[in-house]
Amino acid sequence: MHDGAAPAAKQVDVARGLCLNWGVLLAAAAAGVVSLLAFAGAKLVGPHLQPGSTKAIEVTAKPTGDTREYQVAYLANGIQVVNVRDTNALQAAFSVAVEAGSFDDPQHLQGLAHFCEHMLFLGSKRYPTPTGFDDFVSAKGGYTNAYTADEVTVYMLEVSKDVAEEAFRRFGDMFREPLFADAEMQKEVRAIDSEHAKNMHDLSWSTLSVLEFL
Known part of the structure; x- marks a missing residue:
């Protein structure tokens, strides 16, 4: 986040108010979130999508030789879910795409979307330890990352995939109830x-940034 001469404490106060109110941050997102979930060896569609889920749609049009199974569902809250089942996979993977990025930053608080991206990893109501998520992923030999476009x-x-269910709970709690703790925000x-x-x-970064606004 970069706001000229504004003190860091003021930035935190403003950012906290906006970040905790997802309706403000994601005002341009309409449906809010598009969720892409991929599980190895287990079907998500079913109890994991209750309540409010509609019947999952089996996707049968796929390349010849592709043995994976695909399902699509649309939840009552507007989230779109894609489930990919691969019985040969050793890893489980999840991805969530939020339909809001740097173009949705308030004019007076550029960098807010990127700031929120960082903060979601730093503790949630059920898992409040700031390093808890990264520690869990590292201990289980996993990988996590994010980017703001x-x-x-x-x-x-x-x-x-042996710890897929616990990982899914931790990952989901980041979005349901992130803490945005004051100390971590600073x-x-x-x-x-x-x-x-x-x-x-970085000349290449500066050039790309200018071209994006042309």
């Missing part, structure tokens, strides 16, 4: 500012 923010997670304001300052000296 112009019109979308994408979060991803990959772990052993740290991330500085981290985002530092990242922005580094990018400003």
